Amino acid sequence: MGESIKVATMAQMFAEGKTPEVLFWVGCAGSFDDRAKKITKAFVKILQKAKVNFAVLGTEESCSGDPAKRSGNEFLFQMQAVTNIEVMNAYGIKNIVTTCPHCFNTLKNEYPGLGGDYQVVHHTQFINSLLKEGRISLEGGGYKGKRITYHDACYLGRANGVYEAPRQLIEKLDAELVEMKSCKTRGLCCGAGGAQMFKEPEKGNKDVNIERTEEALAAKPEIIAAACPFCNTMMTDGIKNKEKEAVVKVMDIAELIAKAGDL
Amino acid sequence: MPYLPNIVFFLALTFGIGYFIKNVRKLLRNIKLGKRDFPKDNPSQRLKNMLMVALGQSKMTVRPVAGILHIIVYLGFIIINIEVLEIIIDGLFGTHRVFSFLGSAYNFLIASFEVLAFLVIVAVVIFWIRRNIIKLRRFLSPEMKGWPKRDADVILYIEVVLMLLFLTMNAADNQLQLLEVEHYTKAGLFPVSSFLLPLFEGLSAESVIIVERLAWWLHIIGILCFLNYLYFSKHLHILLAFPNTYYASLKPKGAFKNLESVTQEVRLMMDPSANPYAAADENMAPPEKFGASDVMDLSKVQLLNAYSCTECGRCTSECPANITGKKLSPRKIMMDTRDRLEEVGKSLDVNKGVIQDDGKQLLGDYISEEELWACTSCNACVEACPISIDPLGIIMSMRQYLVMEKSQAPTELNVMMGNIENNGAPWPYNQMDRLNWTEE
Numbered sequence: 001m002g003e004s005i006k007v008a009t010m011a012q013m014f015a016e017g018k019t020p021e022v023l024f025w026v027g028c029a030g031s032f033d034d035r036a037k038k039i040t041k042a043f044v045k046i047l048q049k050a051k052v053n054f055a056v057l058g059t060e061e062s063c064s065g066d067p068a069k070r071s072g073n074e075f076l077f078q079m080q081a082v083t084n085i086e087v088m089n090a091y092g093i094k095n096i097v098t099t100c101p102h103c104f105n106t107l108k109n110e111y112p113g114l115g116g117d118y119q120v121v122h123h124t125q126f127i128n129s130l131l132k133e134g135r136i137s138l139e140g141g142g143y144k145g146k147r148i149t150y151h152d153a154c155y156l157g158r159a160n161g162v163y164e165a166p167r168q169l170i171e172k173l174d175a176e177l178v179e180m181k182s183c184k185t186r187g188l189c190c191g192a193g194g195a196q197m198f199k200e201p202e203k204g205n206k207d208v209n210i211e212r213t214e215e216a217l218a219a220k221p222e223i224i225a226a227a228c229p230f231c232n233t234m235m236t237d238g239i240k241n242k243e244k245e246a247v248v249k250v251m252d253i254a255e256l257i258a259k260a261g262d263l
Numbered sequence: 264m265p266y267l268p269n270i271v272f273f274l275a276l277t278f279g280i281g282y283f284i285k286n287v288r289k290l291l292r293n294i295k296l297g298k299r300d301f302p303k304d305n306p307s308q309r310l311k312n313m314l315m316v317a318l319g320q321s322k323m324t325v326r327p328v329a330g331i332l333h334i335i336v337y338l339g340f341i342i343i344n345i346e347v348l349e350i351i352i353d354g355l356f357g358t359h360r361v362f363s364f365l366g367s368a369y370n371f372l373i374a375s376f377e378v379l380a381f382l383v384i385v386a387v388v389i390f391w392i393r394r395n396i397i398k399l400r401r402f403l404s405p406e407m408k409g410w411p412k413r414d415a416d417v418i419l420y421i422e423v424v425l426m427l428l429f430l431t432m433n434a435a436d437n438q439l440q441l442l443e444v445e446h447y448t449k450a451g452l453f454p455v456s457s458f459l460l461p462l463f464e465g466l467s468a469e470s471v472i473i474v475e476r477l478a479w480w481l482h483i484i485g486i487l488c489f490l491n492y493l494y495f496s497k498h499l500h501i502l503l504a505f506p507n508t509y510y511a512s513l514k515p516k517g518a519f520k521n522l523e524s525v526t527q528e529v530r531l532m533m534d535p536s537a538n539p540y541a542a543a544d545e546n547m548a549p550p551e552k553f554g555a556s557d558v559m560d561l562s563k564v565q566l567l568n569a570y571s572c573t574e575c576g577r578c579t580s581e582c583p584a585n586i587t588g589k590k591l592s593p594r595k596i597m598m599d600t601r602d603r604l605e606e607v608g609k610s611l612d613v614n615k616g617v618i619q620d621d622g623k624q625l626l627g628d629y630i631s632e633e634e635l636w637a638c639t640s641c642n643a644c645v646e647a648c649p650i651s652i653d654p655l656g657i658i659m660s661m662r663q664y665l666v667m668e669k670s671q672a673p674t675e676l677n678v679m680m681g682n683i684e685n686n687g688a689p690w691p692y693n694q695m696d697r698l699n700w701t702e703e
Contacts, residue, residue: 005700007701009698028689031692031696031698031699032688037703040700058698059695059698062688068680068683070662071676071679072663072666073666073672074522076680078522109514109515154640154642186581186643188643191583195640195676198679199673202590202636203588203589206587207587211583211587
């Protein structure tokens with residue numbers, strides 16, 4: 001807390017006549033949610049350590065429109081999308097990285113039809129390529145042999161087929177990756193998708209995040225790794241509900257890597 | 264009248280196939296009530312998907328027990344149908360085992376049909392046990408009560424009866440060949456049905472001929488009846504799985520369609536040169552209805568999906584909402600869509616092809632808002648479907664109708680959408696504060 005982070009905005013870069021290699025799309029959760037802000041900062045540390053020339057949109061960024069679209073408000077979604085696309089096209093943005101699978105999916109799959117064509121990657125994919133290119137390295141970092149289970153985010157996994165990038169990162173930590181009963185293509189949702197994050201669940205006999213937390217706990221992990229700010233919230237709530245917060249931590253992959261790299 | 268059997272056979276065949284074609288036409292007419300034409304892009308990828316998923320059953324074996332049993336029944340039915348071709352030719356021309364000139368190849372064919380028929384019986388019995396004795400949870404959901412449950416059992420009974428008739432027919436034929444009865448020339452190899460031979464011990468050739476003819480006729484008539492049962496049953500999937508997998512989306516599952524009708528409006532709103540006071544162009548069609556409240560608002564592919572569903576319930580058993588006791592069941596979404604489409608189709612029959620408002624619609628009369636709002640859009644149902652049906656697309660289309668045409672979103676979602684509209688985030692934070700995290 002307290003230390004301020006220097007992050008360039010697109011506007012600043014543009015004024016200086018510079019072009020970043022990638023735009024970091026922070027997303028609403030990453031900008032405003034207290035838990036997700038820590039993920040944002042962890043990822044920024046990784047970017048800075050790897051000397052990635054990046055920028056954010058800052059106050060020019062607006063909701064990608066995902067929750068509006070999944071709620072059925074196509075109108076609001078497209079208004080958001082078209083506005084964001086105008087901003088990004090004006091800056092000539094080509095590459096985007098984001099820590100939110102919902103933004104990732106929307107920007108990658110739903111913006112092209114509205115005039116926004118970008119190379120969009122999720123931060124787990126981006127960190128993987130940084131490691132492959134040797135721009136960052138990991139040395140131990142205290143995760144050796146720790147039991148880590150990875151919770152697949154629906155909008156990363158099933159929606160876009162990204163199952164391996166986050167798992168490869170966990171394996172690079174020398175940790176013991178343990179799988180839950182349902183994982184990868186059959187991974188169980190955390191309960192936040194489809195705009196459920198913003199409403200009370202419909203009547204049922206259990207909340208989805210509790211069901212998923214039970215599956216996670218059955219794998220007896222020390223850490224539940226997530227790759228989505230909303231999954232993170234849902235799993236954290238689940239762990240609190242089960243009163244396990246002292247023994248099981250919910251962490252984003254970016255946080256794991258940032259800690260392991262001693263950033 | 265030496266040709267009487269041939270004539271009767273011809274009439275039965277014509278009627279059986281004719282009635283089926285009549286119903287297939289009805290089916291196509293109903294599917295065509297949907298919007299948007301079938302996709303024509305990327306035929307090679309589509310063909311590949313169809314061969315992999317429908318013909319190759321690639322998604323069935325995700326659940327190995329049901330998957331392997333299903334492949335046995337599936338192979339059994341496809342391969343044994345080669346025999347049906349011979350039966351039809353024999354029936355029309357009064358020949359006996361017309362393909363027997365193939366010699367040892369024929370023996371091999373008949374032998375493999377028999378082994379398959381036996382395996383089909385075993386598999387079907389296990390299927391019946393799973394439904395009626397083990398009572399797997401996914402077969403007992405509320406939407407399976409009544410006809411859907413009976414339909415599933417009837418299909419299993421028909422399959423067993425057809426296979427038993429096939430084996431009986433072969434056994435009797437074999438016995439007649441052994442008795443060297445005229446017309447029954449030596450043909451075929453009968454590794455399974457030869458176990459039935461003791462049943463004919465002591466029977467006269469005439470009696471065995473009666474058994475053989477009876478089994479032969481009941482078998483082929485049974486097949487014709489089964490063919491016509493398809494239209495009235497979930498079992499249509501044996502045909503529709505092929506076009507259904509062909510037309511399934513080629514995009515990543517997370518890519519939801521952007522509504523073109525909305526894009527037009529948004530473009531107009533964002534166009535700085537648009538004259539806000541301009542009179543509406545009289546030639547312009549009124550904007551299309553947003554989203555879906557009834558089957559006619561859905562796409563042709565979605566309606567094909569509904570007819571293709573065989574109610575296996577893999578979608579429902581993977582659905583996070585359903586697992587946690589919510590009302591939503593993706594299978595029910597598909598069944599409701601099909602049932603409503605059938606209802607509309609029946610009213611078309613009565614009203615000579617004109618759609619009449621019957622005061623009912625898919626939304627409300629079949630699918631409730633509670634079901635729609637329970638969905639997390641996680642795509643588990645789409646992933647689970649062995650023939651690439653997309654229940655999520657229908658749920659989203661109906662949410663669009665509720666929100667854009669009726670303004671009937673749950674209150675909290677209205678708050679969330681209001682926030683996005685006012686300050687560009689689902690929560691009430693100022694857009695100008697988006698960089699505050701760098702200072703905290």
